[in-house]
Amino acid sequence: MLRFEQLRHRYGERTVLDVGDLRIEDGAQMLLLGPSGSGKSSLLHIAAGLLRPTEGRVWLDDMELTGMHGAALDRVRGRRVGIVFQRLHLIPSLSVLDNVLVAQYSAGNKVDAGVAMETLDRLGMSAKAKAKPSSLSLGEAQRVAIARTVVNRPRLILADEPTSSLDDANAEQVLRLLCEQAQGATLLIATHDARAKAVIPQQVILKAAAQQVVA
Amino acid sequence: MNLLTLAAADLRHRPLPNFLHLVLLGLGIAMITALLLISTQISGRLQRDANGVDLVLGAKGSPLQLILSTVYHLDIPTGNIPLDEANHWASNPMIAEAIPLSLGDNARGFRIVGTTPALLKHYGARFAQGQVWDAPMQTVVGSEVAQSGFVNGATFIGMHGLGASGHAHADHQYRVVGVLAPTGTVLDRLILTSLDSVWEVHGAHHHDADEHDDDDHAEDHAASGDGAANYNAAKEITAMLMTYRTPLAAASLPRMINTQSKLQAAVPAMETARLLNLLGLGFDTLRALAAVLIVAAALSVFVALYTAMETRQYDLAVLRSLGVSRGRVVALLWIQALSLSIAGTLIGLLLGHGAVEAMGRVAGTGRNVSLTGLTLQADELAILLLPLLVGTLAALLPAWRAYRSDVAATLSQS
Structure with a gap:
């Protein structure tokens, strides 16, 4: 369960996010919708413990993320949270397999090539395990990024505009893969891509002007 | 998968600039090593030959x-x-x-x-x-x-x-x-x-x-x-x-x-001291040149790491988002700088010893003071400390920048 209490975030005098209280249940798969500047990315970063909110508290299960610091917070993020970025930024010097293994290592988990290969296989990428990211198509790279996100079986998966640079067919495929791979975990996808609504009906809408949440 | 393999993969990913850093550092270390070997062997030989002759x-x-x-x-x-x-x-x-x-x-x-x-x-x-x-x-x-x-x-x-x-x-x-x-x-x-x-x-x-x-x-x-x-x-x-x-x-x-x-x-002691003093002027000049080369190499490693930070800041932010602590990101950069410095030092030591051995062989034995590169001097231990110093200095600012980096802001900018 992901829970926000009286959450607000400001950059200087400007309020960019006013969520108030929001609770997302275990296993929920939801879209985080809203126009540019509505604070979608900020909310994801706060949920991942990458950004400390100006006000309010954030809970992941029984842990208060806003009360944690440093290495402890890094550890929770590595083991319990998975993030898919808009720009994939696979590490170019590493192979596809190593890009997945690095997630295991970063989380402090056992580095297990078998598990990593199995994850790549589920996403149809095991044949390219030794390839470098520069040789992959955008759709293939997106699958590797998803494999990197889910290999540690996180409790919470956050995706920031994962379909923004994909065509319709690839966008739908990526969304369906995310939903499949996130089974059992909470999935929150920040997007302004209307195509996502057809795949994931549950939504949280952030309004830019009033910063009012409509769930 | 660990910090060493991550560092090695990144170093292999940019072979040409890293090779140039190695060459620069290697030349400086080689020059210092050769000077050390030559001056030690010459002064040692002079002292042994004059030993007991007052x-x-x-x-x-x-x-x-x-x-x-x-x-x-x-x-x-x-x-x-x-x-x-x-x-x-x-x-x-x-x-x-x-x-x-x-x-x-x-x-x-x-x-x-x-x-x-x-x-x-x-x-x-x-x-x-x-x-x-x-x-x-x-x-x-x-x-x-x-x-x-x-x-x-x-x-x-x-x-x-x-x-x-x-x-x-x-x-x-x-x-x-x-x-x-x-x-x-x-x-x-x-x-x-x-x-x-x-x-x-x-x-x-x-x-x-x-x-x-x-x-x-x-x-x-x-x-x-x-x-x-x-x-x-x-x-x-x-x-x-x-x-x-x-x-x-x-x-x-x-x-x-x-x-x-x-x-x-x-008096041999006086004349030998005078001779070593004369030779010392030349050695000092070459030592200064070698020091300049080493400083240039340290700057080169620093510039490499710092500019790599520009292109890698998102990679490092991704690593942080995957759970890598600030300390381990700093350690990663330090290992990279240290790896380059150690490799450059080893290459320099090999080059220095090889050059002195080649000089000894080309000059031939028997006629003059013979030189050999197939020996180790105690002073070379100090050279082995150089990569630690060079690597640490070169990694200092990039590592500090990585440590202070705002992961969320970096990810948002991309």
Whole structure:
């Protein structure tokens, strides 16, 4: 369960996010919708413990993320949270397999090539395990990024505009893969891509002007 | 998968710039290593050769030339001195040991030195084969000389002068009766014989002057430094190596000899220090140049890491988002800088040793101070600390920047 209490975030005098209280249940798969500047990315970063909110508290299960610091917070993020970025930024010097293994290592988990290969296989990428990211198509790279996100079986998966640079067919495929791979975990996808609504009906809408949440 | 494999993968990903950093650092380290090896070996050899020789008695002239020619056997002598007068000073109560030397000839570039067995004892020489001479024209050769074909029982003739192009004493044949074990001193590259041998060759040579009384012959003598006096019937030597009985002799005896006789007294310790001082100026200049190269290499590694930060900041932010702590990101950058520095240092050490070994081989052995790269100096331990310093300094600012980086802001900008 992901829970926000009286959450607000400001950059200087400007309020960019006013969520108030929001609770997302275990296993929920939801879209985080809203126009540019509505604070979608900020909310994801706060949920991942990458950004400390100006006000309010954030809970992941029984842990208060806003009360944690440093290495402890890094550890929770590595083991319990998975993030898919808009720009994939696979590490170019590493192979596809190593890009997945690095997630295991970063989380402090056992580095297990078998598990990593199995994850790549589920996403149809095991044949390219030794390839470098520069040789992959955008759709293939997106699958590797998803494999990197889910290999540690996180409790919470956050995706920031994962379909923004994909065509319709690839966008739908990526969304369906995310939903499949996130089974059992909470999935929150920040997007302004209307195509996502057809795949994931549950939504949280952030309004830019009033910063009012409509769930 | 660990920090080392992550660092190695990133270094392999940018081979050309990293190779250039290695070359730059390697050259600086190689230069310092070579200078260290050369200066240590030269000063060590000079000290070993002059060990126990407190004073050299010889003909007037440059004291440095006298020491170079009679202790190190590198230069031509200043001239000859009467044996009687040398013996007069040798009998001074302040002198414990006096070893006469008579130079002037060579065989295939190796100097033939007329002396007494006391010289062998002075350097603690041991025989690998044979024994000391017991008659004129018998010789004992040093280990490097023996390696050039002067084996026990071999015969050869001397050439006049100290270079290889002098007049041959074809009618006087030397024979090797002893080969010395390596001593690590000047003895290794000398051919030793009795004083009588030298007097016999040059005395007869003089008396047979009708056979070759031309100007070239006189020039040979002049070039060898034995001077026209060598033609006199009176016995002469080139120099006398002396050891004091008491340290008090150092205060009075050299001045006494230099003021009260026609001879010159030169002190090896002083002349060696002067020589090393002269060499030191050159070494210092090269050391400064090597230091500049190393600083440039450190800057190069720093610039590489710093500019890589620009392109890698998102990668590092992704690693942070995957759970890598700030400390481990800093460690990653430090390992990368250290890997480059250690690799550059090892390459530099290999290059430095290789260059000195090549110099030693190209210069050849036997004629001068031999150099080898196949040795390790204790001072090289300090060089091994350099990569730690260079790598840490180069990684400092990029690591600090990575440590302070705002992951959320970086991910939002991308």
